[in-house]
Amino acid sequence: MSPGLKNIKRICLLDNPKSGTATHANRVKVLFHLIEDCEFCVTWEELTSLEQTLTVMDAHIESGCDLFVVSGGDGTVRSVAHHLTGRRIPLLIFPAGNENLLATELGLQARPSEALKVIQQARYKDIDVAHINGLTCIAVAGVGIDAAIVHLVHRRRKGHINKLNYVWAAIQTLFTYRHTKIDIRIDDRKIDCEKAFALVGNIPRYGGGFNVFKDAAYDDGFLDITVFRCSNFLQLTSLFIFLVCGKLEKSSRVEFYKGKNIVMSSPGSTLRSQVDGDPGPSLPLNIQVVPAGLRLLVP
Ligand SMILES: [Mg+2]
Numbered sequence: 001m002s003p004g005l006k007n008i009k010r011i012c013l014l015d016n017p018k019s020g021t022a023t024h025a026n027r028v029k030v031l032f033h034l035i036e037d038c039e040f041c042v043t044w045e046e047l048t049s050l051e052q053t054l055t056v057m058d059a060h061i062e063s064g065c066d067l068f069v070v071s072g073g074d075g076t077v078r079s080v081a082h083h084l085t086g087r088r089i090p091l092l093i094f095p096a097g098n099e100n101l102l103a104t105e106l107g108l109q110a111r112p113s114e115a116l117k118v119i120q121q122a123r124y125k126d127i128d129v130a131h132i133n134g135l136t137c138i139a140v141a142g143v144g145i146d147a148a149i150v151h152l153v154h155r156r157r158k159g160h161i162n163k164l165n166y167v168w169a170a171i172q173t174l175f176t177y178r179h180t181k182i183d184i185r186i187d188d189r190k191i192d193c194e195k196a197f198a199l200v201g202n203i204p205r206y207g208g209g210f211n212v213f214k215d216a217a218y219d220d221g222f223l224d225i226t227v228f229r230c231s232n233f234l235q236l237t238s239l240f241i242f243l244v245c246g247k248l249e250k251s252s253r254v255e256f257y258k259g260k261n262i263v264m265s266s267p268g269s270t271l272r273s274q275v276d277g278d279p280g281p282s283l284p285l286n287i288q289v290v291p292a293g294l295r296l297l298v299p
Contacts, residue, residue: 004122008067011035011042011119012060014053014080016072019096024110028071031094031112035069035119047072050079057083065089067119067297071096074139074276077103082136085129085293092118092297099277101139105203105218107299118297126292127218128202132273133281138294140206141275143182143264143283144197144228145236149173150274166207179231180269182283186225186259195231200224200262200287207277210243214256221291225257262287 013035015028035042045056057068057080070080071094084091095103095110106125108118130137142150152169179195199212201224206212213224230236230253242251249256264273265284273280 002122009041010065011040011067012065013044014047014068014070016047016076019072019076024096027110027112031115034112034116053079054083069094074101075278078136078138078276081138081294085136085290088295090124090295090297099207101203118299123298125296125298127294127296129290129293130223130287131290132275132285132287135275137275139203139276140199140201141273142199143273145177147272147274148177150277151272151279154279180266180271183265185263186257187261196227196229199226211246222258223289227255229253260289
């Protein structure tokens with residue numbers, strides 16, 4: 001028996017039924033029964049809203065839950081992680097969404113037998129998270145054009161979001177988006193930006209598997225910041241080509257930073273953000289790293 005396994009008796013499976021396909025819903029059922037067959041005390045909870053998620057989690061924390069398993073996309077994982085940050089109750093991600101950036105980075109799969117194996121191995125990893133105006137971010141947040149795409153996708157959302165929804169919103173946003181000046185402060189350093197967009201993250205890869213940060217690590221106590229200086233469609237196109245070719249560091253319009261406290265503002269505009277693929281708050285943003293804030297089960 002793995003030494004960490006003796007600490008796991010009560011498990012709560014949190015399932016967002018809106019994330020993922022019918023096939024995934026079936027996988028969640030299989031996972032539940034696999035866990036049950038191993039004689040853990042397991043409860044299955046369907047998540048319906050942020051408020052209900054917090055109430056459900058509070059009840060399970062109160063009754064001594066040893067492990068939360070969350071089935072959902074990055075947004076669902078983020079809202080669950082928000083409630084577990086600093087608590088030292090481990091979380092296992094059972095990925096269901098379009099990207100699942102953090103789960104992919106950790107090598108977690110949406111296979112019930114693999115997820116059960118991860119529980120039985122009971123290997124813990126404490127990872128950094130970011131707090132953005134009080135919200136937890138587990139993977140990547142953005143300010144500028146990517147946030148505009150996320151806001152458009154969510155405004156039109158009628159049910160499960162698929163990759164095509166993002167592609168269509170991206171095409172429309174590319175031709176209509178007006179780039180804005182952003183003021184960025186990273187720790188004591190002021191980054192002088194004219195028109196730009198920026199990403200803040202904790203893992204190297206963003207949507208589509210593109211590498212957007214330089215040497216980002218989820219356990220180094222720093223957040224990575226990439227600033228893309230861009231004011232028009234032509235510059236955006238050239239950035240996209242560098243991105244697709246995996247050569248962002250060769251572009252004179254891209255700068256990489258690391259920091260612990262970041263402030264982003266955009267005086268005179270109503271620029272918005274995205275946080276882990278969900279619509280985020282309008283600027284100004286106050287972003288801090290929470291070192292080793294979240295305990296995860298990893299393969
Ligand atoms: Mg880091």
